[in-house]
Amino acid sequence: MAKRLKAEVDITEGVIWKQLLTFFFPILLGTFFQQLYNTADAIIVGKFVSTEALAAVGGATGTLINLIVGFFVGLSSGATVILAQHFGARRHEEVSKTVHTGLSLAICGGLVIMVAGILLSPAMLKMLSTPDDVMEYALTYMRIYFAGMIPSLIYNIGSGILRAVGDSRRPLYFLIASCLANIVLDVIFVLGFEMGVAGAALATILSQTVSAVLVIAVLTRTANSYQLQIKKMGFDLPILGRIVKIGLPAGLQSVMYSLSNVIVQSSINAFGTTVMAAWTAWGKMDGTFWMIISAFGIAITTFTGQNFGAGKFDRMKKSVRVCLAMAMGTTVIVSGILLLFGPYVFRLFSNEEAVVLQGMEILRTLAPFFFTYICIEIFSGAVRGVGDTVLPTLMTLVGICLLRTVWLLVIAPAQNSVPFTLYCYPITWSITSVLFVLYYLRGGWLKRSIKKTGVNLSDEKA
Numbered sequence: 347m348a349k350r351l352k353a354e355v356d357i358t359e360g361v362i363w364k365q366l367l368t369f370f371f372p373i374l375l376g377t378f379f380q381q382l383y384n385t386a387d388a389i390i391v392g393k394f395v396s397t398e399a400l401a402a403v404g405g406a407t408g409t410l411i412n413l414i415v416g417f418f419v420g421l422s423s424g425a426t427v428i429l430a431q432h433f434g435a436r437r438h439e440e441v442s443k444t445v446h447t448g449l450s451l452a453i454c455g456g457l458v459i460m461v462a463g464i465l466l467s468p469a470m471l472k473m474l475s476t477p478d479d480v481m482e483y484a485l486t487y488m489r490i491y492f493a494g495m496i497p498s499l500i501y502n503i504g505s506g507i508l509r510a511v512g513d514s515r516r517p518l519y520f521l522i523a524s525c526l527a528n529i530v531l532d533v534i535f536v537l538g539f540e541m542g543v544a545g546a547a548l549a550t551i552l553s554q555t556v557s558a559v560l561v562i563a564v565l566t567r568t569a570n571s572y573q574l575q576i577k578k579m580g581f582d583l584p585i586l587g588r589i590v591k592i593g594l595p596a597g598l599q600s601v602m603y604s605l606s607n608v609i610v611q612s613s614i615n616a617f618g619t620t621v622m623a624a625w626t627a628w629g630k631m632d633g634t635f636w637m638i639i640s641a642f643g644i645a646i647t648t649f650t651g652q653n654f655g656a657g658k659f660d661r662m663k664k665s666v667r668v669c670l671a672m673a674m675g676t677t678v679i680v681s682g683i684l685l686l687f688g689p690y691v692f693r694l695f696s697n698e699e700a701v702v703l704q705g706m707e708i709l710r711t712l713a714p715f716f717f718t719y720i721c722i723e724i725f726s727g728a729v730r731g732v733g734d735t736v737l738p739t740l741m742t743l744v745g746i747c748l749l750r751t752v753w754l755l756v757i758a759p760a761q762n763s764v765p766f767t768l769y770c771y772p773i774t775w776s777i778t779s780v781l782f783v784l785y786y787l788r789g790g791w792l793k794r795s796i797k798k799t800g801v802n803l804s805d806e807k808a
Contacts, residue, residue, distance in 0.1 A: 362661065362664055362665050362668050363668050363672070365649075366645055366646075366649065366665060366668060366669055366672065367672075369512070369514050369645045369648065369649065370514075370641055370642060370645045370672075372514035372515045372517070372518040373509065373514050373517075373518075373641040373644050373645055374637065374638060374641040375518050375521075375522075376505075376514070376517050376518040376521045376641075378637055379518070379521040379522050379524070379525040386525075386528060386529045386532050387403055387528075387532060387546040387547075387549070387550060388400060388403055388626060388627070388630055388695060389694055389695060390532045390533070390536050390537070390546065391403050391536065391542070391543060391546050392623070392626075392627070392695045392696055393695075393697075394536060394537060395536070395542050395543065397619060397620075397623045397696065397698065397701070398479045398480050398483055398619060399483045399542060399543050400623050400626055400627070400695065400696065403483070403487055403543055403546060403626070407471075407484050407487050407488050407491070410467075410470050410471070410474070410488065410608070411463075411488065411491060411492075412600075412604050412607070413601060413604035413605065413607075413608060414459055414462070414463060415459065415495070415498070415499075416597075416600035416601065416603070416604050417597040417598070417600055417601045418452075418455045418456075418459060418499055418502075418597065419499075419502055419597075419600065420593060420596035420597035420598070420599060420600035420601075421451075421455070421589070421590070421593040421594055421596065421597035422448060422451060422452065422455070422499070422502065422503045422506065422589070422593060423506065423592075423593050423596050423597075423647075423730070424588065424589035424590065424591070424592035424593025424594070424596070424735075425444055425447065425448030425451070425503060425506065425507070425589045425593065426448075426503075426506040426507070426509065426510045426647070426648070426651075427510075427592050427593075427647065427651050427730060427731060427733055428440075428444050428585065428588055428589060428592065428733075429441060429444045429445065429448070429506075429507060429510040429511070429572070430510040430511075430647075430648050430651030430652050430655065430731065431651050431652070431654060431655035431732075431733070432444060432655065433510060433511050433512075433571075433572075433652060433655065434651065434652030434653065434654065434655030434656045435655040435656060438571035439571075440585070441511075441571040441572050442571055442572065442573070442578070443582040443585045444582075444585050444589075445507055445565070445572050445573075445574060446574070446575070446578045446579055446580060446582070447580075447581050447582045447585045447586050447589065448503050448506075448507065448589065449500065449503060449504065449507075449565075449574065449579065450579050450580055450581055451503070451581075451586070451589065452496075452499040452500045452502070452503040452504075453496060453499075453500065455499055456495040456496030456497075456498070456499040456500070457495075457496060459492065459495045459499070460492050460493060460494075460495040460496065462492075463488065463489075463491075463492030463495065464489050464492050464493065467485055467488040467489055467492070468485060470488075471484050471485060471488070473608075473612075474608060474611055474612050474615060475612050475615045475616065476615060477615065477618075477619060477622070479619065480619065480622070483542070483543045484543075486542075486543050486544050486547070487543045487544070487546065487547045488547075490544060490547035490548055490551065491547050491550060491551060493551060494550070494551025494552075494554055494555065496558075497551070497554050497555040497557075497558035497559075498551070498554045498558070500558040500561070500562065501520070501524075501554060501557040501558040501561055504558070504561035504562060504564075504565060505517035505520070505557075505561055507565065507572055508561070508564070508565075508572075509644060509648055510648055510651070510652075511570070511572055512648070512652070514645075516561075516564055517561070519560075520556075520557040520560040520561055521557060523556055523557065523560060524553045524554060524556050524557035525553070527549075527552065527553040527556050528549050528550060528552075528553035531545075531548070531549035531552055531553060532545070532546060532549045534549075535548055535549050536549070562574065592730075592733050592735050593735075594735075595735040595736050595738075595739035596730065596735055596739065598739060598743075599739045599742050599743065602742070602743050602746075602747035603742075603746065603747060605747065605751075606746065606747045606750040606751055606754075606770075609750075609751055609754045609755065610750075610754060610767070610768075610770070611625075613754055613758065613767050614764070614767070617764060620698070620700050620701055620704055621704055621764060623695075623696060623698075623701045624692070624696075624701045624702075624704035624705035624708060625705075625708065626695075627691075627692055627695035627696060627701065627705050628692075628705050628708045628709060628712075630695070631684060631688070631691055631692075631709070632712070634680060634684070635677065635680050635681070635684075635713075635716050638673075638676055638677070638680060639673060639677070639716075639719065639720065639723045640723070642669055642672065642673045642676075642723060642724060642727070643723040643724065643726070643727035644727070645669065645727075646665065646666060646669045646724055646727040646728050646731065647727040647728070647730050647731040648731065649662070649665045649669070649731065650662045650665065650666070650727070650728045650729075650731030650732060651731035651732070653665070654731060654732045654795070659792065662728075662731075662732075666724065666725070666728045666786075669724055669728075670720065670721070670724045670725075673720045673723070673724055674717060674720055677716050677717050677720055678717065680716065681713045681714060681716050681717070684709060684713045685709070685710070685713055685714070688705070688706055688709045688713075689702060689706060692705040692706065704764070707764060707765060708764065708765075708768065711764075711765045711768045711769070712768060712771055712772070715771070715772035715775065715776075718772055718775040718776040718779055719775040719779065720779070721779035721780075721782050721783050722742070722746075722775065722778050722779050722782050725738075725782040725783065725785070725786040726738045726742070726782060728786070729785075729786065729791045729795075732791070732792060732795040733795050734791040734792075734794060734795050737785065737791070738782070738785070738791075741778060741781045741782065741785065742778060745774060745777050745778030745781050746774045746775070746777075746778050749770075749773070749774045749777060750770045750771075750774045753769070753770040753773065753774070754767065754770055758770065
């Protein structure tokens with residue numbers, strides 16, 4: 347057996363809450379820095395270019411980028427789940443096959459997304475009813491961003507590999523380096539060379555390249571079973587099949603989330619540039635909650651994946667309860683902070699009082715209801731860790747995506763106001779959370795996964 351590095355964390359043994367926090371905080375800080383370098387683009391462009399440029403960088407472009415990239419990230423999550431299970435079971439040959447198949451998928455997927463994104467950007471922006479005064483900025487930003495897809499996806503799946511083996515610290519270090527590079531390059535390109543949104547996009551893809559190079563360097567130099575060897579690059583068809591089987595529902599779920607958000611964005615665009623700018627700024631603040639809840643989701647997916655592979659089901663279930671409690675407490679605190687300090691944060695993005703006032707209306711509509719989403723993230727992360735994805739995806743598609751679309755297209759137009767339009771979020775979060783609580787407590791997901799994978803039962807019962 348290869349010697350375990352200090353960066354790795356054995357999460358099949360020890361005190362659960364301590365290990366969850368040890369694993370959670372590097373992920374949280376990593377997503378914080380990821381949010382920071384996205385926010386840096388918005389602040390610099392909003393302050394030193396124009397309100398139209400701010401609307402372009404975070405509004406329509408962000409929604410469309412999330413739609414396309416989110417599908418691949420969801421698909422590649424199948425590799426992370428499989429890798430965590432094999433690593434927990436100490437199946438080192440399978441770990442190696444999963445690493446090389448996953449990174450090959452990142453390169454091929456990145457190439458496809460790059461070409462499609464560059465060619466289809468104008469049509470996608472028109473589909474969102476992007477205003478004429480924002481269109482040129484948005485098109486420039488999207489085409490440059492898509493040109494950097496391959497390093498972006500390499501980093502995403504590479505960091506997923508490291509987290510699957512319990513190493514959540516080095517992806518954090520890579521994101522810090524990427525964030526610092528992005529801020530410096532933003533200043534150089536946007537302020538120094540006066541390149542506007544093109545400079546912000548160029549800074550983003552160059553900084554993502556930095557993180558991709560760093561993660562590849564670590565994977566090639568490790569002596570452990572997840573070592574990357576260029577000569578082994580390629581697709582192992584059985585592994586690829588499992589990645590697609592587990593990851594495809596997650597990818598489709600991400601697409602449906604994003605499509606519903608596309609409809610939201612289209613509805614927001616209809617209220618004008620001021621509302622678009624406020625929505626963009628809110629998106630950066632809103633990201634504070636999502637980076638926290640996403641970190642909990644990633645942590646519990648890896649935690650349940652490794653413990654499932656090791657056959658430690660009681661420990662797996664206890665970790666879900668602990669993670670749920672921590673997520674709830676953190677969400678209440680974050681919601682309170684946003685409500686208290688919202689006006690000051692909005693003024694970081696725009697000097698226009700109309701944008702700040704509109705932003706606060708959005709904040710008061712959504713922030714008090716963040717807690718209604720928690721069960722979706724934690725329970726879906728837990729069942730995803732054991733490879734159960736199809737039924738949770740269907741619940742999400744119906745409970746969130748379908749109902750949200752019905753609200754936006756049928757119910758919201760009757761009132762034609764920003765708050766009423768955005769009620770689709772807390773209503774659908776609440777309904778879907780109830781579905782996930784019932785699904786998790788019934789327990790059929792675990793029994794099906796044990797039967798499919800043939801994992802050893804160890805000394806514990808399912």
